[in-house]
Amino acid sequence: MKIEISITLGALALAFASMAAYRMTPSGRGPDRDKTRRGGSFILGLWVRDWFYWVTAPVLRASLALRLSPVFYNVLGVLFGLASLAAFASGRLAAGGAFVLASGLADALDGQVARARGIASKAGAFLDSTLDRFVEFATFVGLSLFYREGLPIAAVVIALGGSMLVSYTRARGESLGVLCKEGLMQRAERMLLLGLGGILDATVSEALGRPLGTMLFWVIALIAAGTVITAISRTVWILRRLSESERR
Numbered sequence: 408m409k410i411e412i413s414i415t416l417g418a419l420a421l422a423f424a425s426m427a428a429y430r431m432t433p434s435g436r437g438p439d440r441d442k443t444r445r446g447g448s449f450i451l452g453l454w455v456r457d458w459f460y461w462v463t464a465p466v467l468r469a470s471l472a473l474r475l476s477p478v479f480y481n482v483l484g485v486l487f488g489l490a491s492l493a494a495f496a497s498g499r500l501a502a503g504g505a506f507v508l509a510s511g512l513a514d515a516l517d518g519q520v521a522r523a524r525g526i527a528s529k530a531g532a533f534l535d536s537t538l539d540r541f542v543e544f545a546t547f548v549g550l551s552l553f554y555r556e557g558l559p560i561a562a563v564v565i566a567l568g569g570s571m572l573v574s575y576t577r578a579r580g581e582s583l584g585v586l587c588k589e590g591l592m593q594r595a596e597r598m599l600l601l602g603l604g605g606i607l608d609a610t611v612s613e614a615l616g617r618p619l620g621t622m623l624f625w626v627i628a629l630i631a632a633g634t635v636i637t638a639i640s641r642t643v644w645i646l647r648r649l650s651e652s653e654r655r
Contacts (some may be wrong), residue, residue, distance in 0.1 A: 409562040414606075416436065422462075429458045463512075467519050477531055479526075480517035481538050484510045488542030495549030495605070500623055503549060504605020510542050537572075538592065543570055546601065550627065553620065555560050562628045569634025570597055576638055580645040584652075589643050592633030 460467075470480075487510035494503035517535055521527040547567040554560045573590060578607045604626030612621040 410418035425462050426455075426458055429461050429485060432461070434577070440478060444560055446648070451524040459515065463516065465517070465602060466516065469521060470516065470520050471523055476481040477517040477521040477526070477535070480513045480520060481534060484513035484517070484542055485538055485545075492549035492552075495546070496552035498553060498619065500553075500605045500608045500620065502605075502606075504602045507546055507598055507605060510546075511546065511595070514539060514542075536578075540571065540574060543567075548624075550623075554624070559620070559624045559627070560622060562631050565631035566597075566627050566634060569631055570594075572638035573634050573641065576641040576645060580641070580648075583645075585648045587645050587648075589644055590637030590641055592630060592637045597630050597634070600630055612627050 410543045417547075449636065491503045491506035491510065494500070502572075514535070517531075518527075521531055525546055544567070546561055547570070550641060551560055551563045551567075554563055574594070577587055601623075604623045608623040609622070612619055615621065
């Protein structure tokens with residue numbers, strides 16, 4: 408068995424075990440919608456979100472003890488994003504996937520640290536969301552350098568464009584007073600799929616008798632379709648809300 412799939416299965420086993428442990432705690436019996444006021448997403452729903460905060464609490468406590476700032480995790484997330492670019496571009500898909508997941512972890516921790524220290528601000532929120540776009544852009548650039556041509560590169564371009572459109576529709580809607588977090592392919596889903604796809608690609612592609620990158624290509628194609636659908640659905644949803652508000 409390939410080492411990457413062994414590590415991944417071990418990590419999943421630990422995750423499910425910790426979920427079972429969290430479910431037995433008072434806070435694990437139901438989601439706390441007031442914790443971040445941000446809600447959940449398609450895959451990472453409210454309960455899973457709160458479990459994630461619970462399981463990463465020791466890291467948060469250590470960060471607070473060390474007086475680490477949210478910017479530290481912002482920068483760390485960017486560095487992981489650049490590392491994913493280099494790894495994907497050089498064909499080290501498992502490493503690229505791991506860096507994508509690490510970048511997502513850093514992204515989650517910056518908000519936790521800001522709220523815990525009472526220093527959350529509009530400037531910090533702007534920096535966080537903007538750097539997220541840079542990280543995602545870097546990841547897809549690395550993937551484009553790996554695939555280079557044909558249908559796979561088209562899927563990468565569509566996935567990148569769709570990802571930017573998903574973020575843009577939300578940001579533009581918020582600027583007009585409409586908050587929209589609807590959709591199947593938000594950033595959490597994209598990063599999770601890319602991370603696991605990269606880690607497992609070599610093993611799955613080899614098992615299928617296909618070249619390196621085959622499984623990850625289908626993951627990217629799924630992200631491409633999902634982001635375009637999400638961007639369109641958000642556009643329609645926001646347009647309806649704006650039209651309704653103007654008729655009042």
